Amino acid sequence: QAILISLVFERRAARNRRPFATGPRATMLSLRLSPTLSAAGRRLFSSGGPYDLCVIGGGPGGYVAAIKAAQLGLKTVCVERRGTLGGTCLNVGCIPSKSLLHNSHMYHAAQHDFKQRGIKYDAIELDLDVMLKQKEKSVDQLTKGIEMLFKANKVDYVKGHGTLTSPTGVKVSLLAGGEQAIEAKNIMLATGSDVVSLPGIELDEKTIVSSTGALSLEKVPRKLCVIGGGVIGLELGSVWSRLGSEVTVVEFLSSIGGLGIDAEVSKQFMTVLKKQGLNFKMSTKVTGVERTGDGLMVTTEAAAGGSFEGP
Numbered sequence: 001q002a003i004l005i006s007l008v009f010e011r012r013a014a015r016n017r018r019p020f021a022t023g024p025r026a027t028m029l030s031l032r033l034s035p036t037l038s039a040a041g042r043r044l045f046s047s048g049g050p051y052d053l054c055v056i057g058g059g060p061g062g063y064v065a066a067i068k069a070a071q072l073g074l075k076t077v078c079v080e081r082r083g084t085l086g087g088t089c090l091n092v093g094c095i096p097s098k099s100l101l102h103n104s105h106m107y108h109a110a111q112h113d114f115k116q117r118g119i120k121y122d123a124i125e126l127d128l129d130v131m132l133k134q135k136e137k138s139v140d141q142l143t144k145g146i147e148m149l150f151k152a153n154k155v156d157y158v159k160g161h162g163t164l165t166s167p168t169g170v171k172v173s174l175l176a177g178g179e180q181a182i183e184a185k186n187i188m189l190a191t192g193s194d195v196v197s198l199p200g201i202e203l204d205e206k207t208i209v210s211s212t213g214a215l216s217l218e219k220v221p222r223k224l225c226v227i228g229g230g231v232i233g234l235e236l237g238s239v240w241s242r243l244g245s246e247v248t249v250v251e252f253l254s255s256i257g258g259l260g261i262d263a264e265v266s267k268q269f270m271t272v273l274k275k276q277g278l279n280f281k282m283s284t285k286v287t288g289v290e291r292t293g294d295g296l297m298v299t300t301e302a303a304a305g306g307s308f309e310g311p
Contacts, residue, residue, distance in 0.1 A: 001295030002207050002221040004214045004236055051077045054170050054184035056162040059087020062190030063146055070153040077182060078155055079162035083175050085146040087192050091139060092212040099135040100215065100239045108242035108276075126243060132216060158182070198227065201289050207296060208289065211236060220244045225298050227286050230258035234273065241277050248279040250286055252303050
């Protein structure tokens with residue numbers, strides 16, 4: 001048994017995450033630069049001294065900004081603590097989830113759709129290890145592609161955790177060990193988002209997982225409870241349902257897909273997911289998770305206007 005907590009905390013301004021985006025090729029094609037950066041198009045790279053721009057964070061916001069700044073003539077460095085570029089999207093978000101969505105769809109279709117289309121076979125067997133390796137291969141190819149773009153545009157890349165020491169100073173605790181000091185005339189913070197759990201529920205990324213842990217479960221759980229019926233939880237709930245897990249989604253609101261989704265789209269989406277096999281407890285909030293001898297017990301109660309769903 002496993003529990004997926006599908007909540008995201010934005011360190012900066014809230015951003016909408018599209019459920020079926022295609023990844024870095026769809027990232028920012030236009031950037032607004034301050035007058036200082038815009039004027040840099042007339043400047044040459046300095047041969048020494050401080051950087052013109054230090055970008056902390058190598059996600060879709062940070063790496064695109066770093067490349068664009070370098071193209072405009074700024075001596076640029078990007079600091080990323082993950083050790084791979086692309087941020088949440090490429091490493092533990094859009095790209096790996098789409099890989100699993102695609103491959104789990106093929107597995108599900110082979111099980112439930114092929115015979116009625118005249119495609120006969122003796123048996124279909126899931127090799128989860130190979131499926132996860134294929135996901136990692138896709139991620140690795142794209143993150144290395146960004147490193148190549150950095151080299152082509154002369155963006156320096158520092159792997160480590162950056163800490164501001166002054167308005168123009170950054171101290172980097174290097175992943176390889178030691179520290180590096182960076183001086184820059186301008187510093188851009190592009191630190192992105194991180195997952196957050198519910199009060200009293202501790203993530204162990206093995207049985208109680210975030211969206212990150214749900215991308216790398218070692219086996220298909222017999223039962224999976226998804227806390228949060230937004231687009232991320234529904235994506236990953238759909239993946240594990242297709243692979244054989246009995247999935248139940250617990251959602252505080254009366255509709256799925258998160259705030260802002262079209263009501264008719266949400267309604268039709270739930271119909272599709274129910275046909276796939278997902279179960280839903282709507283207008284319900286989680287009050288706790290208890291470890292039992294053979295798994296986990298999620299307790300719930302009715303949200304305002306909802307009906308009690310029980311444990």
